[in-house]
Amino acid sequence: MKYKNYPMVSRIIFGRGSFNQLGDILSTKRLNAKAPFIFLVDDVFKGNSWINSRIPIAYDDQLIYISANEEPKTSQVDEIVEQIILTHKERPSGIIGIGGGTILDLAKAVSIMITNKGEAKDYQGWDLVKNEAIYHVGVPTISGTGAEVSRTTVLTGPEKKLGINSDYTPFDQVILDPELTKDVPKDQWFYTGMDCYIHCIESLNGTYLNAFSQSYGEKAFELCKEIFVENNLSDEEAQDKLMMASWHGGMSIAYSQVGVAHAMSYGLSYLLGTKHGIGNCIVFNHLEEFYTEGVKLFKQMKKYHGITLPEGVCADLDDYQFDIMIDVALGLEPLWENAIGKNWKQVITRDKLKTLYQKM
Template sequence: MSHKNFPMVPRVIFGRGSFNQLNEILAPKRLNIDAPFIFLIDDVFKGNTDLTSRISLSYDDRIIFISADEEPKTSQVDKLVEDIILNTKERPSGIIGIGGGTLLDLAKAVSIMLTNDGDSKSYQGWDLVKNPAVYHVGIPTISGTGAEVSRTTVLTGPDRKLGINSDYTPFDQVILDSDLTIGVPHEQWFYTGMDCYIHCIESLSGSYLNTFSQSYGDMAFELCQEVFLDNNLSEMESREKLMMASWHGGMSIAYSQVGVAHAMSYGLAYLLGTKHGIGNCLVFDHLEEFYPEGVKLFKQMKEKHNIILPKGICANLNDNDFDVMINIALGLTPLWENALGKNWQKIITKEKLKALYQKI
């Protein structure tokens, strides 16, 4: 049996104010004056000079503000890559993603597509990327997705929602500065944090579980419980712990897989554009049958933080719509296998999935 040989993020800097070291980290990585650094930044920071004034732009360096209102798409990656190629004299020295999971995934995908031919939808899947990406840096400004540490970049393509899973996907450098997560709106903080919590539940109860995944998953699970249920944490501790929960949650997936909530959430995202964090919560709320303890705890967290999930988002869908979501979800074989074992197709039928979607 051969074991997977996974890459890790080789360099990470953690601590409040560590964002201030970005310029000195990038300086030695500049290839030459015609090879710029491109900063892809969540447009909520547009006009936020506290963040942008700390980035020194030299030569042809550029900041591109990007809205994270929608999940990242393959077409969006291709447009960004084309824009960068047409407007730079040489291949960029590096791509720096600053934002939540959407921006981090875009930064990973763009850095891959600058060195690989064709369009990004051809690389959705496992280990299809041929050439190493350009140098890329991830700087999360909200915690939970684990995108800062994972070897995938999840994209919605013309036919499916699926990651570019490859050894070239992980960032070369990550900066974890919890001060950047100050001011995240309460609901968004909760939904994104729950992405991490649900990672843990799905990974820890899955058939792919092993000691490597479990050690990271246990740690992330404990941190999530502290952040979302402990009344004695200061704001600052809560931010730092959630940032580490996200990191550990992302690491636990490296050697295992997620499960039912993620598979179904991909269907919602593909058809309705539902954001990943909230999609996971909408689905997970109805998964007592698969994750009884995890769902019970989730409902406690939801109540404690006064979160009321949207209702009836599948109320007006027709049979064709349900089929689209069901087919997207069922296409994610490794997730079902992890959740329900090798005979998963006997347990989860199209009818059963439809009934679950109808509750949402």
């Protein structure tokens, strides 16, 4: 048997206020005065001096604000890369993503496409990237997606929603500063936190489970229970622990895989533009058949925190639209094999998926 040689983030800083060290870190990585750092920043921070005054811009560095209202697209990656190439004569010293999963995924994808020819859609899949990405740094400002640690960058392309999964995708440096998550709205906090929780459930109940993924998954699961069930933590403790849960949840799926909820939420996202966190929640809410205890606890957490999920999101869809979602979901074969086993195609039929989608 050949085992996966998994690339990990090589450098990590954790701590409240650690964002202030970004300038010192980048100063040793600058290639020259004309090779800029490109900062991709969630536009929710536009006008936020608490964040912006601490972004260490110098020389020809460029700050690009990006909306995270929609899921990241391959076309968006191509546009950012073209903008960088046309604006700067020299290859950038690095790409720095400051934001949630959308911004972090864009930063990873842009760093890859700076050094690889063609379009981002050409690299959607597993191990298609040929050349090493340029230096890239991730600074999460919300916790749960695991994008800061994963070897994938989830993108919606013209034909599918699928990540650029490669050994060159993980960040070279991550800064985990829980203070940056203090102003996240409650609904978004819950949906993104549940992305982490669902990572744990899908990993721990999957056929790909091994001691490596289990050790991280169990820790993330315990942290999620502390945060979302026991709920006796201070705000600062909850921020610290959710950032760690996100990291461990991401590590758990790194050496295994996600499952049914993610496969089906990709279909929702591709067709309807549903954001990843809430999409996972909408799907997971109906997956008792696959994750009985996990869904039961999820519904308790949802009720405890007063979260109401959208209903009827698929109510007005026609057969053609259902087929689009089903095609996207079925295209994610490793997820189904992890969730069901090698015989998954005998269990997961098109009619089965349509019936599940119709409940949502």
